[in-house]
Amino acid sequence: MAPVIEVHGLVKAFGSTTALDGLELTVDAGEVHGFLGPNGAGKTTTLRCLLGLLTPDAGTVRVLGLDARRDAVAVHRRMASVPGDVALWPTLTGGEVIDLLGRLRGGIASKRRDALIARFELDPTKRTRTYSKGNRQKVALIAALASDAELLLLDEPTSGLDPLMERTFRDVVREWQQDGRSVLLSSHILSEAEALCDRLSIIRAGRIVETGTLASMRHLTRTSVRAQLRRPASGLEAIAGVHDCVSDDTTVTCSVEQHALDSFLAALHPFGILGLETQPPTLEELFLSHYQGA
Amino acid sequence: MDGFRGTGTLLRLALRRDRVVLPSWVVAYLLYAVGGTAAAVALYPDFRSRLDAAAAVNALPAMLLMYGRVWDPHALGSVAMIKPIGFGGIFAAILAILIVTRHTRTEEESGRLELVRALAVGRWAPVTAALTLTGGAMLLLAVVDALGVTAAGLPASSAWAWALSCALTGLTFAALAGVTAQLTQSARAANVLALLALAASFALRGTSDVAGTPQASAWWAWASPVGWQDQVRAFAGDRWWVLALFPLAIVALALTALRLAAQRDLDAGLLPQRAGRPTASPLLRSPLALTVRLQRGLLIGLFASYVALSLLLGAVASSATSLLDSAGMRSWLTSVAGTSNATTAFLIFELGFVALITALCGILVALRLRTEEAAGRLEPLLATAVSRTRAYGAQVATALLTTTALQATLAIGFRLADTTPQGGSLAQDLGMAAVSLPAIWVITAVAFLLIGVAPRATALAWAALAGSMLIGEVGPLLHWPSLALDLSPFTHVPRIPATPMAWAPEVVLLAITAALLGAGWWRFHRRDLAPA
Numbered sequence A: 001m002a003p004v005i006e007v008h009g010l011v012k013a014f015g016s017t018t019a020l021d022g023l024e025l026t027v028d029a030g031e032v033h034g035f036l037g038p039n040g041a042g043k044t045t046t047l048r049c050l051l052g053l054l055t056p057d058a059g060t061v062r063v064l065g066l067d068a069r070r071d072a073v074a075v076h077r078r079m080a081s082v083p084g085d086v087a088l089w090p091t092l093t094g095g096e097v098i099d100l101l102g103r104l105r106g107g108i109a110s111k112r113r114d115a116l117i118a119r120f121e122l123d124p125t126k127r128t129r130t131y132s133k134g135n136r137q138k139v140a141l142i143a144a145l146a147s148d149a150e151l152l153l154l155d156e157p158t159s160g161l162d163p164l165m166e167r168t169f170r171d172v173v174r175e176w177q178q179d180g181r182s183v184l185l186s187s188h189i190l191s192e193a194e195a196l197c198d199r200l201s202i203i204r205a206g207r208i209v210e211t212g213t214l215a216s217m218r219h220l221t222r223t224s225v226r227a228q229l230r231r232p233a234s235g236l237e238a239i240a241g242v243h244d245c246v247s248d249d250t251t252v253t254c255s256v257e258q259h260a261l262d263s264f265l266a267a268l269h270p271f272g273i274l275g276l277e278t279q280p281p282t283l284e285e286l287f288l289s290h291y292q293g294a
Numbered sequence B: 001m002d003g004f005r006g007t008g009t010l011l012r013l014a015l016r017r018d019r020v021v022l023p024s025w026v027v028a029y030l031l032y033a034v035g036g037t038a039a040a041v042a043l044y045p046d047f048r049s050r051l052d053a054a055a056a057v058n059a060l061p062a063m064l065l066m067y068g069r070v071w072d073p074h075a076l077g078s079v080a081m082i083k084p085i086g087f088g089g090i091f092a093a094i095l096a097i098l099i100v101t102r103h104t105r106t107e108e109e110s111g112r113l114e115l116v117r118a119l120a121v122g123r124w125a126p127v128t129a130a131l132t133l134t135g136g137a138m139l140l141l142a143v144v145d146a147l148g149v150t151a152a153g154l155p156a157s158s159a160w161a162w163a164l165s166c167a168l169t170g171l172t173f174a175a176l177a178g179v180t181a182q183l184t185q186s187a188r189a190a191n192v193l194a195l196l197a198l199a200a201s202f203a204l205r206g207t208s209d210v211a212g213t214p215q216a217s218a219w220w221a222w223a224s225p226v227g228w229q230d231q232v233r234a235f236a237g238d239r240w241w242v243l244a245l246f247p248l249a250i251v252a253l254a255l256t257a258l259r260l261a262a263q264r265d266l267d268a269g270l271l272p273q274r275a276g277r278p279t280a281s282p283l284l285r286s287p288l289a290l291t292v293r294l295q296r297g298l299l300i301g302l303f304a305s306y307v308a309l310s311l312l313l314g315a316v317a318s319s320a321t322s323l324l325d326s327a328g329m330r331s332w333l334t335s336v337a338g339t340s341n342a343t344t345a346f347l348i349f350e351l352g353f354v355a356l357i358t359a360l361c362g363i364l365v366a367l368r369l370r371t372e373e374a375a376g377r378l379e380p381l382l383a384t385a386v387s388r389t390r391a392y393g394a395q396v397a398t399a400l401l402t403t404t405a406l407q408a409t410l411a412i413g414f415r416l417a418d419t420t421p422q423g424g425s426l427a428q429d430l431g432m433a434a435v436s437l438p439a440i441w442v443i444t445a446v447a448f449l450l451i452g453v454a455p456r457a458t459a460l461a462w463a464a465l466a467g468s469m470l471i472g473e474v475g476p477l478l479h480w481p482s483l484a485l486d487l488s489p490f491t492h493v494p495r496i497p498a499t500p501m502a503w504a505p506e507v508v509l510l511a512i513t514a515a516l517l518g519a520g521w522w523r524f525h526r527r528d529l530a531p532a
């Protein structure tokens, strides 16, 4: 199937700051695509370009096969979104906002709307001025999730939600995906990305630095290995792809690149292996390695 | 005294934020007062002309209502300053109300106050800082005004009496705004409440002069701060002791504001909040419906005010005509309005003024689009299947329809309340109200142009209005060159039926409106959204 989002060479500058610097992004139909990156990396700017709210300085932005800027209205009929900063009309109630946004997108199924209101435990009769942060977020989420759009753009959608509501959110997104629909999810919550996303793109300073499944990204980092030996080992550092070896008598800890695991274990064997602990890289390590310098 | 902690810091912050806005207001105010005075002083060179003008004003209920009585027909200042005396306090009060709300409820509504109050800042500090700032602004206004009017050639002590009465009226309404800011949750509602109180004060003053005698206004003038300002009788005896009433009211209102501020919670108002609808009305399904819904309060308020205003004008016109049946009056009317039919002349005169107010309403409605954009609320709207053209068009339609309906309201109300036998027909009155619409729309369209082209400088729309006002009020008196007068769209409005209907200027004004709206739309539908 054709990708639902295709971004090529997207450049967007605000005065002297270049927010996006040749961004490439592809989201396939039916997938939940995670969009991660440090603060100020350009996630929100990318989503605004996808919505056609910003005019790119260069590059092409195609959504659902249409031009994001020129065909914005046609795209929006088939795409729902939750903005990063949820600003609502203070004098309208939550229920009114959900209905209004739904109708302006081209219709809202009241059964689905009511079901979502119940699942997210929102009181729709309160004016949005009086909502807590999490409740404002719920209004935007319900308005988007109640739609029958094919594609969902989410910019840090769970900020302010309590853990229970976050679980509800994950359930609803999975159901969304089961209907064959796609999601682009910008997030800082790694466990959320891990739980929901089929593929990830990592953005730093306006460029995508990594795209792929979580498993494929894991390969890029090192596994930490701790071995209990019969005799003190030596010469392990000399193996290509083995780093940071610390020996304490018969215990060694090293971090080992994936391709070196085989030769590393072979090198340990002569010293007599009594015990072996390995730790795959944590998500945090994975992302920190991408977020920092590198 | 912990409750006042941080007042100084907040005051400095407020000064920093208002460093452009405040001085511009003071300069505009000065131009109005001093320009008007200089022009009027030149208008009444001799004793005779003063007596004539004073007699005309004092005999016309409409003039008494708008500006108040000329208390001393012999004194140059009393005659020449009739407009600054009538409106000086009101302009100061509007400025004061806007400043106080801006630094109290607006801050709280935006959530910025929460950030500040979490620091070592007491609960009384925001109100106190806002009132202190306004006090300083009013003092500056008084000094500048007194010096300016003295320079224009009027007695210094009277100039000070007048300037102080205006500043103190302003400060009284500042303290009142301090109270309304505690009552409502939204800044807009706080402003509306305070401005309604100002309008009521103005109505009390106006009717008390109409109902009063040449020696004294009716008693209810004393129930209104605007009335006190009139009762000072600057340039006509300078009753300084009346000024003592202001501090009493200011202290009482300020203490009330502090008390309320101490009692209530952050973000809360004291007026009750109702639960709202769980679902949207079936009508709320288009950008136009949303625009109207968001500005519902404003629109209702405007229409109610216009109904009241038009009925009042009609009633006044009825009572005016009998008084105007002298040759002297007719010649005076002909000189101001270009016709000797009293009712028509009165209507031309008043409609000319009210058209400026309708243009103000047009700007108010137009700029809501920018408010929505700056608050980030245009983004969710445009993320639905609403194009920018539709969002812009909905606001344009609301602004044009509102101004049209307001002008029509004016004509209909006037016709209903006017009982003079020789008064015009509804069709004629509607026509008289309608001829101003192209000029009103030009000013409104300036606001839309700015929204598209210079979203961060939309306040310039007010400058366009103020400029037109200045040109209309002061320009002809000072014999400005016609090139300058032509800058105001209102200069080109035909004064039917005193002069025959001229279509050409109207068509040109409409073309300018269309061009401005089109240019605004062109930029608006192409540019990036601009946050505040």
Ligand SMILES: Nc1ncnc2c1ncn2[C@@H]1O[C@H](COP(=O)(O)OP(=O)(O)OP(=O)(O)O)[C@@H](O)[C@H]1O
Residues within 6 Å of the ligand: A014, A017, A018, A019, A037, A038, A039, A040, A041, A042, A043, A044, A045, A046, A084, B531
């Ligand atoms: N309207 C604007 N005007 C000027 N600069 C902007 C504007 N919008 C974004 N930027 C800049 O563009 C860069 C990218 O911002 P963006 O909001 O896209 O980051 P982000 O990845 O969403 O960050 P976060 O994780 O904090 O939400 C930042 O340097 C930001 O300051």
Ligand SMILES: [Mg+2]
Residues within 6 Å of the ligand: A043, A044, A045, A084, A155
């Ligand atoms: Mg962001």
